[in-house]
Structure formats: C-alpha cells, structure tokens
Amino acid sequence: MELTSEQEDTLKELLNIGIGKAVSTLNTMVQSHVQMSIPTIKILTLDQLINEKYNLEDDKILSTVQISFDGTISGLAGLIFPAESALKLVDAITGQNPLNSEFDEMKIGALTEVGNILLNSVMGSISNVLKDHFTYSIPQYIENTVGQLFKPNTTSEEIILLVEARFTVEKLKIDGNLYMVFEIGPFEILVETVDQLYKEA
C-alpha cells in the first residue's frame, strides 16, 4: 500500500503532535532537555521491515517497550531502541554518568516509563483523530529481535507503520535514534480518517 504525499504529510503531522506532547511531558520529569526531530514515516509490510532492516539488525536483541491496543482499530505499538541509544537516553534523563552503565532493573523501569509516555502520546493523538477510546495494555519491556516483536499470528503481509525519530540532549552532547512501529488493523481506517482530516483542513 502506498500513501499519497498528502496522506503522508497528514500522518506525519499527527505523529509529530503526539511526539511533541510526549517530549514536553518528558521534560517536566527530567533535568536534561530532550529534543526530538520531526519523524520520518514508512509504510511497510512486516517482511519488508524484517528484510530491509532500516538500521534495525534482526539478529540483534533490541530493547523494546510495547503496548497493545484495541478499539476502532487494534494492534500493537512498539518503541524500539538500538541498545546504545536506549542507554544514552536513559542515562540522559536520569542524570547518571553514561559510562560504565548497565541495563539493570531500574533502568528498564525508566525506559518503560519513557516508552509509556511516547506511545501513549502518539496513540492519544491517533485516538483523538479517530474520535475513539482505545483499550490499552500496560506497557511491557521486552528484549527481542525485530521479527519476534509482533504477535505470533501476525502475517508477513501485515502493514506496519515505521516511525523513525532522532533525539538529542544538547546539554550532554548525546543523540540517538528511536523507532516506533505500529501494527494497525485495519490500516485503511486510519488512512481514510487521515484523508478526511486533510479534506476538512
């Protein structure tokens, strides 16, 4: 499935609103000011995601925070950090020395909360647009490969929305990438809504 540039722009704006909200929430909690770039969006099949990798090596264990949601549309939203980026971000927001760090229980907790904030904000934006309340699962921290992130019954043809954004913490000279994957079904509903939004605007 291809998105028109209007659809893509609208979707990007939608996601951007959610991320902006998440960042402002994050910055109320932490000492270091975190900035996020405007996200890039790709529509892929799961196969494409796994095969083309997009900087996510599938044989590598990734740090992910996931929530599942259910409503007009249902699916899975996941935040994926390359290990290095995850550590950097956590160390930045918890104010710890980024050297000698190890991914322990406490840090996992922090990362889960960060994921919780980001995913909730983005999903909140989407649910606002769809004028529907979703039911969410409690966010979970999972270490796994890209291919294993999704439910066992997810087919390789399933449409995946891949969002890539770059975060920077200027004060600590830290930056890194984060990815969000949304397995949304049926994806068409979202696209239709997005189209409508565009027409209304």
Next chain:
Amino acid sequence: MRVFDGLKQPFDILDSIPMGAFILQKDFIVLFWNKQMEGWTHFPRKEILGTNITSYYPHLTEAKYLSRIQTVFEDMSPIIFSSQLHKQIIPCSSLKDGSLQIQKTTVTPLTHENNGEVYALFIVEDVTEISRRIKNYQEAKDQALKKVEEHKTTEKALKESEERFNLVLKAADIAAWDWDVKTGDTVFDEHWAGMLGYLLEEIEQNVSTWEKLLHPDDKSKVMKVLNRHLEGQTPFYETEFRMRTKSGEWLWILVRGKVIARDKDGKAIRMTGTHLDVTDRKLAEEALQQRFEELAKARKASLNMMMDLERARDQANTAWREAERANQAKSEFLANMSHEIRTPMNAILGFAEILTTKVKNKENQHYLSSIISSGKTLLTLINDILDLSKVEAGKLSLKYSVVDIRLILKDMQSIFSQKVDENNVNFIMNIDSDLPRALLLDETRLRQIFLNIIGNAVKFTESGYIKLAVHIINPNKDKSKLDLKFCIEDTGIGIADDQKEAIFESFKQHKDQSHSKYGGTGLGLAITKRLVEMMGGKIILESELNKGSTFSVIIHDVDIPSGIKKQKDTSFDSSVIHFDKAKILIVDDISINRMLLKGYLDNYELTLLEAADGKRAIDMAKQFLPDLILMDLKMPVMGGFEAAKILKSHAETQSIPIVIITATVREDIEKLVPDACDGYLRKPTSKSQVIQVLTRFLSHSIQEKTIETPSENNLLPMTPEIMAKLPELITVLEGDVTDLWKNVSAVLNISHIKDFANHLMSLAAEYQYQPMDLWAKELVSRADIYDTEGITKTLLRFPKLIEALKASLTSD
C-alpha cells in the same frame, strides 16, 4: 474492564494483594485505599475515603504527576511511574530503617459499567529492597571493574616500563652484569660480551673474565674503588677503566654498580651493575683537555694584552679628557682674552703712534718705531690666533662685497714677483676668459687665502714655476651663480703623504720645514682651510715629495651681482682729511682710552669733550650740544646703549650722531647698533678708522695727493727719455731713500712702511720706473695685512731693486 459486577464491596479483593492499591475518581477524590496503603501510610481507609488525595499528597498536583494521571482519565491509557524517575509516588517510611520507600507505580483506568465514569487504579510496589540490592551490586561491580581496570593499567605500565628499560639499555649501549660475590659466578648479558667483541658463549660467566680483560694499569685503582664499596664505605660503585676487546683494542668502560644483598655480617653477597663504552667520550675529553689548556694559555695571554690595552685606553682617555679640557680652556681663554688683549694693545700702539709725531730725538724715535713695529707684529700674531679661534668658535663672519678677482691676482703677482724672479721661478697666470669682473666675495679673506697659499708656494719653490689658474667649473649653472676653482701649482719641495693632512692643522708646520729657514707661525694653512670652508668651499692638496704641490680651492655658488659696481677703494688715507671746526664728546670710563682718542684727533681743528659715564655724557651733551659723540658701551653708572637711547629720545640731543666704540666680540652688535646709534668701531681702533668714521658725520675737505698710478698691466717699454732720467733716480734711491729704508726696516712701523712705499711709488711715477712701483705695491699689500714676515723679506730686496735698476742701464 467491568470490575463492578456483583460485588458489594467491589474493591475489597485489593486488600488481599501484597501491594499498595488505591483508586481515584477523576476529581482526585479517593474512592478506595487498601490495607497495604493503610499499613504503609498509617492513614486509615475511613479517614481518607471521600477526600481529595492532593490534600494529603500535594506533590501530585505537580505537572509531572498531574498531566500524566490526567491522561489515564482522558485517554484511558495505563501509565507507569518508574522508581528510577520518581523514587516514590506516595511517600512512606520503609519498615527497615525509616528511610523512604522506593516505589514502582502502575496506574490503569477502570470504567464504570453503567455510567461510563473512569477511575484510576494505582498499584504501588515497594521496590526498596530490590533497588538497594541492585545499587549494591552496581557499586560492587563498579568497584571490581575499577580494580580490574587499575590492575590492567598497572600491568600494562609494568610491561611498558620493562620494555622501555630494555630498550633504553639497548639504545644506550649499556651492558649489564650480576655478580655473586661469594662464588664469583657472574651473569654477563649479551651486550656485555658484544661490547668487547665476544659472543656470549665465548666468555666464561665468572668475575675472572672481567679481571682478565681489565687493563693492568687500571687494576689497582679499580680494585680500591670496588673494595671500598664492597665494605660499604660508598653508596655506589662507579669508576672508569680500560678493557681489552677480542681484537686487542682497549675500550674505556664506565662501570656503575651497587651491592644489592649483604649477609647479616654486612658482607656483600650479590652485586649488579652496568658497563658503558665511553671510549669516544674519553678520547674527546682528552682532546678537549688539550685544547682547553691551549685555550687557557691563549686566553691568559690575551687577557694580559687586554689589560695592557685597557690601561693604555684609560691613559689615552685621561689624556684625551685633559686635552679636551685644555682645549676648552684655551678657547674660553682666547674668547675672554681677545678683549683684554686688544684693549692694551690698542693703547700701546695708539700712544706709540701719537708719540711718533711728538718725539724728535732720533734715538728715541728709533725706540718708538721698535715698539710700534714689535707691537704690530704681536698684534698680527694675535689676530691670526684670534682669527683661528674665532673661526673655530664659529664667531667669524664673512663680509661680502663686489670683488674683481683679476685685480687681486695681479696684486698677488706683483707682491711675489721679486722673490720669484730671484729664484728663477716662472710665475704663470692662467685666468679663465669668461671669469666675470665682479663677483660677490669677502675680499679680505680671499686675499688672506691667496697670500697664504701663494706665499707657501713661493717659499718652498726654488726653481721651476708657480702656476696660478682660475677656472669656472660649473658654467652651465644659473647665471646668477658660478663655481670657482683656483689652482696654485708649484714645483717646490712637495709634501709627503703622511704630512698632507697635518699641514692643515693648527700650529703644525711641514715636518722638514726648518723654522729658521722658512719661518711662519704655522697657522696660515689652518686658517686658510677654515676660511675656504666658511665660504662653502673646499681645499684639495695634491703633492709629491720633491716634485711639487697643487693646492686647489673650490668655492661653490659664488654670486654674480647684477649691476657691476666699481670696487670700493678700501685704502683710506687719514692724512688727507681736513675737518671743519667741530665739537666731539668722548665718553669712556677708562681715561687711557679717552686719551688715545684725543691723541688721534689732536692735530685737527676739533674741540674735544670728555665724559666718564653715560649719565655724565647726557649732561654734557645737553650742555654743549656736540657735533658727534664717541661712546664706549660698558661703563659704570650708565652704559653706552642706555645713554644713547636717552639722548635719542630728547629733542635737543636727538640729532647728535653717536658712534659706539666697543671691545665686545659679539657678532650681533651690528644688529643692535643701528637702532640706537649711528655707527660703531671695534677696539682696538686705529687712527685712520676713527677719522674715516668721523668723515661720515662731520663736514670736511680732502686734500688730494697727486700720484699718478702706473698702468696695472705689463711693464711698459722703457723709452730713451725714461732711461735718461734713471741715473738720477739711482742717486735719490741710494741717498735719502736708503736712509729711510734702513730706518723703516729697523723699526717695522706699518704706517712708516706705507709712507715709505707711497714715497717710492711717487718716485716710481715721477721717473716712470715700473719695477719699483710694483715692489712698493707689494710692500703696501703686505703692510695692509700685517704680513711682517713678508714685509721683512720685501724690504730686504730693496738693494736688489737698485742693482736691477743699475743692471738695466748697463745692459742697454
């Protein structure tokens, strides 16, 4: 989630979980508070239910809690407060040590089945213990890691140090040995053997190897040093000795070592050390030592020399300073004395001159003449010296007037012609035909220059020629100026190279110039050089010993006056002046000066008044209204200037001319005089100067002398008429004139000489005998510049003049 179904107390189940749990309404009113919360917070459920939780925990209104909790109600999305980011959401004491719990809180939305109201369920986990353990673990791990890191660093450093040490040994060419003192077993390293040209296998690992290769001459010294260290008397063992290499050469070895183990009696057990090949250094040192000794010797010698030089320089400096002081003193003395010298000279000469007309006794007259002539000679010398010191002090100024160089040169020719003829020397004149008739020059000084240079040429040339040439060397220049070059070339004795500069110095005479033979003060050329320089010119000397000399005088930028004026007659004959009756007031505090002036003016029909100071002068001027006032400057009570000013400011005395007579040497007096006065005279004054000034202000008549001037040019041919009268002239010359000549020669009075010369000139005119006219003119020229030497010589030629006259008769 539909949790409200069928339960009367729907949340009681939460009392049975081992975690804190409470439920908030959208308005933060507490709907439920489980037993665990009661236990942790000590707030009983009854009390807290129905109240707003922020009244117990106000921090929940902070944005970082509030905004997130609100998303639970709005989006119905579950949220997590992690322990890392929040520590705790509901502060309560930990059971163990009273510190605050660390909590992990999960908030999930609950929806009322009937009205769709949303509630937030908070599940609070106490993770204090697990946090502590993780923290401990983290710390322990960090420490362990740090230790491992440190160990790694140390190990690495050690390894590096060892490697470096080996490298250093190798790079520094240092060999090592390890000696078991008791057994003699010694570990020599590869380099130790290699240094001496051996392979390690070739040498026995025993101290005897070293002893065998040691130079026998060095053995006793080395052993002494070694034993002292072995006995513990020295902290290190260090010395130098020679060792034989495999190829039989001797190497210088620097050994350093130390006993590293001793037994309980203090006896050395083990000793280690190094060998370093210092042969090159040793040889260099020896060479250096040798060189150093040579240098030290040289240095000592040069030091002595320097000290001698220093001493000499000190002496020279001292001498120079003394000379400088002396010279300064001399200049000051001369400057100060010129006035003092001239004043008495003025008196001596003046009064002597006056006496000549009064003394009738012949013998006394003779004495008087001697006084005058000696005085004038002395004055000439003084003038020379003063001239020089004035030039040196920059006080002499040139007085430019319109001058015809041709006339001057002709005078020169006539002055020197006799002498030149005697010596059989040709006097050649070569004057550039373009030379203007009139040029602006200082005639007196120019004559002085010519007299000096030509005089020298004549003096030192006994055969050959003297050539006098005048060239315009820069004819293309602007027509108002030109450059002149005078060359005076002679074939005389010449001047040696080492004398060429010296002859221009003061008081120096030509080395071979015997004073008895040539005479002179030695100031002539010094003054000449300075005069030329003052005129903006230079004097160049080319000369070869025994061949001759050429003096070239170059004067730049000589002005050509626009309208050619007739040259002023500088000679002034006071005897022809006759003043009409007049009153003259003489003002001077020194009576001798007044008497002198009175003496000068005695023979005229003048009434002379005297005043001793300015004030008295004013009174007398008012009373007698003189026709002229001669005024001295420096006087007690009131000086001359002041008096002159006052006189000029009074109507009745305003028109009386005032002539200042002063001994001051200040050049700028000329600038001052015209304002207050009408003229000035500088002491010493001569009679003719005084009379000449008076003629400017007093009415007078001139009784012209009727002397026919002979034509200036070549000798006229002797006509038979002239020839006929010559015997008569001889009689006159040999009679009265010879007597006069003897008199004049004996006393050398300038005015007598001039009178004598004038007398001869009139005779020459009368008999039309030109050589005598030329001779007399030379005499006058010399008298004009007080050239006593020249005067004497010219006078001595008088008999020859007569002989020549006789000869001219007999030859024809």
